[in-house]
Amino acid sequence: MIRFENVTKSYPNQSRPALDAIDLNIDRGEFAFIVGASGSGKSTLVRLTIREEIVSSGRLLVGGHDLRKMPQRKVPQLRRQVGTIFQDFRLLPNKTVQQNVAYALQVIGRPRRAIRALVPETLELVGLAGMEKRMPHELSGGEQQRVAIARAVVNKPPVLLADEPTGNLDPATSLDIVHLLRRIHDSGTTIVMATHDNVIVDELKKRVIELEHGHIVRDEEGGSYVPKAVDTRDLDEYPAEQDHDLDEGSGAPPEDRPIGEVHALDEWDDDAEDLLR
Numbered sequence: 001m002i003r004f005e006n007v008t009k010s011y012p013n014q015s016r017p018a019l020d021a022i023d024l025n026i027d028r029g030e031f032a033f034i035v036g037a038s039g040s041g042k043s044t045l046v047r048l049t050i051r052e053e054i055v056s057s058g059r060l061l062v063g064g065h066d067l068r069k070m071p072q073r074k075v076p077q078l079r080r081q082v083g084t085i086f087q088d089f090r091l092l093p094n095k096t097v098q099q100n101v102a103y104a105l106q107v108i109g110r111p112r113r114a115i116r117a118l119v120p121e122t123l124e125l126v127g128l129a130g131m132e133k134r135m136p137h138e139l140s141g142g143e144q145q146r147v148a149i150a151r152a153v154v155n156k157p158p159v160l161l162a163d164e165p166t167g168n169l170d171p172a173t174s175l176d177i178v179h180l181l182r183r184i185h186d187s188g189t190t191i192v193m194a195t196h197d198n199v200i201v202d203e204l205k206k207r208v209i210e211l212e213h214g215h216i217v218r219d220e221e222g223g224s225y226v227p228k229a230v231d232t233r234d235l236d237e238y239p240a241e242q243d244h245d246l247d248e249g250s251g252a253p254p255e256d257r258p259i260g261e262v263h264a265l266d267e268w269d270d271d272a273e274d275l276l277r
């Protein structure tokens, strides 16, 4: 579904590339963490995948489409297939919770009837039922991230990219958010998440792709934040451990509830045809 073939990304005036001859394949339905020290290239990988940046060389295919060749006018269609969430939430400050989520559907021309059905259903999914009329500044950081997740998935994209989504949240709230992402993944959405959060990575035991200076230095199924075989004397090389308590949660019950199918698009390649129209 997402394939990097010998991808290099160089920014102007930088002595070395942010990503250097990366080969990586992420299949439909995977949950993959991207880890690595600050500056290792994680955000660049995310930005390339939504065509916020363009590869310098090599090929990046998303849903079978070569993003370097994709005309700019097709990029909005790509971004309909690839939902995104970021550390800083990026909500519209002058719109309510409900309007923030609805707006994502309005801009792509979804009919009012669909919006009326999808918004409450999605707010329920992320545990925000009852907060529809609140403004972003009236929400906690965790609640704001839930709005951002609702906005990212309301159109049921087959892929969700998360760039450090728990970076501004306390440990318990971070776990709530990642449990929500796990439920979204369980319904079939492919998730790629760049993170520094060792507790989350260790708890979920998903695929772990580690970057170092723009190279993939580890790609491990069921991985942990640090390599399994690492000598504990080497741990100083990794960012400081975050002080999460695994059993600690904010007790938010929605995470325990099963959810319906999050993504309507079960054949990416078919949907990708949409990009060609």
Ligand SMILES: Nc1ncnc2c1ncn2[C@@H]1O[C@H](COP(=O)(O)OP(=O)(O)OP(=O)(O)O)[C@@H](O)[C@H]1O
Pocket (backbone or CB within 6 Å): 011, 012, 014, 017, 018, 036, 037, 038, 039, 040, 041, 042, 043, 044, 045
């Ligand atoms: N727009 C840009 N212009 C020039 N250099 C950039 C730009 N964006 C990133 N870089 C450089 O590319 C390298 C990789 O940056 P990137 O943001 O992808 O790393 P990261 O792993 O996401 O870091 P962090 O964990 O701190 O967010 C860094 O050396 C960074 O300084």
